[in-house]
Amino acid sequence: xxxxxxxxxxxxxxxxxxxxxxxxxxxxxxxxxxxxxxxxxxxxxxxxxxxxxxxxxxxxxxxxxxxxxxxxxxxxxxxxxxx
Amino acid sequence: xxxxxxxxxxxxxxxxxxxxxxxxxxxxxxxxxxxxxxxxxxxxxxxxxxxxxxxxxxxxxxxxxxxxxxxxxxxxxxxxxxxxxxxxxxxxxxxxxxxxxxxxxxxxxxxxxxxxxxxxxxxxxxxxxxxxxxxxxxxxxxxxxxxxxxxxxxxxxxxxxxxxxxxxxxxxxxxxxxxxxxxxxxxxxxxxxxxxxxxxx
Ligand SMILES: [Zn+2]
Numbered sequence: 539x540x541x542x543x544x545x546x547x548x549x550x551x552x553x554x555x556x557x558x559x560x561x562x563x564x565x566x567x568x569x570x571x572x573x574x575x576x577x578x579x580x581x582x583x584x585x586x587x588x589x590x591x592x593x594x595x596x597x598x599x600x601x602x603x604x605x606x607x608x609x610x611x612x613x614x615x616x617x618x619x620x621x
Numbered sequence: 622x623x624x625x626x627x628x629x630x631x632x633x634x635x636x637x638x639x640x641x642x643x644x645x646x647x648x649x650x651x652x653x654x655x656x657x658x659x660x661x662x663x664x665x666x667x668x669x670x671x672x673x674x675x676x677x678x679x680x681x682x683x684x685x686x687x688x689x690x691x692x693x694x695x696x697x698x699x700x701x702x703x704x705x706x707x708x709x710x711x712x713x714x715x716x717x718x719x720x721x722x723x724x725x726x727x728x729x730x731x732x733x734x735x736x737x738x739x740x741x742x743x744x745x746x747x748x749x750x751x752x753x754x755x756x757x758x759x760x761x762x763x764x765x766x767x768x769x770x771x772x773x774x775x776x777x778x779x780x781x782x783x784x785x786x787x788x789x790x791x792x793x794x795x796x797x798x799x800x801x802x803x804x805x806x807x808x809x810x811x812x813x814x815x816x817x818x819x820x821x822x
Contacts, residue, residue: 581657584782585655585782586657604820
């Protein structure tokens with residue numbers, strides 16, 4: 539299985555953000571789509587992990603773990619709307 | 622969780638193979654699919670391979686033109702930064718020497734670009750002198766889309782993320798521009814024998 543959903547990175551995001559992010563609404567920088575992080579399309583079998591917009595396939599998040607430190611680039615999300 | 626693909630189990634490596642396996646790698650007999658995005662399906666009729674950038678006249682080949690060029694059958698070991706090594710993989714492709722023949726450029730670097738927006742950077746010297754191919758067959762069969770078909774870059778002496786899947790061309794550059802994974806902290810050069818996985822290795 540190459541394509542997963544955002545639940546696959548739930549644990550990793552919890553470690554970075556200190557909370558469960560899967561239910562948080564993300565707003566796509568590129569197409570404006572609103573969707574919970576859990577609905578992203580996730581590719582985990584590269585050097586790092588990539589989460590893409592289910593609507594337009596652009597990059598939402600890139601997660602890279604280097605020497606035990608995980609960095610998350612969320613520049614593909616214009617907003618993360620916490621309840 | 623670390624960016625390592627678990628669940629691939631190499632068989633026992635014999636002594637002759639051991640010195641072909643770079644530090645920190647294990648041998649797999651599978652061919653794990655690695656991807657950072659959906660598999661593009663560019664029709665061959667509209668596919669081209671381009672050389673652009675620091676070149677007077679950009680060059681371009683159609684699928685038909687590229688596959689009509691003299692090709693090499695190469696047997697090489699490939700090394701992925703996610704720690705698997707696959708020995709004796711058989712490819713067919715056009716040497717970059719053939720494509721760069723007659724190209725007069727002051728460039729010292731290239732940025733390979735692919736369908737789907739992926740890029741990776743390499744020194745120009747690393748794709749010359751029989752070190753790199755635009756590969757379109759794997760194991761005597763057309764290269765499958767999941768593995769980068771119709772064509773991917775093949776640069777076996779560097780970690781496999783440098784062998785860009787779905788490659789559509791190279792940009793000749795005077796300066797070194799980091800590609801996709803290089804921008805996120807992977808090594809700019811990626812020599813598996815020096816274990817250059819991350820920036821600073
Ligand atoms: Zn989008």
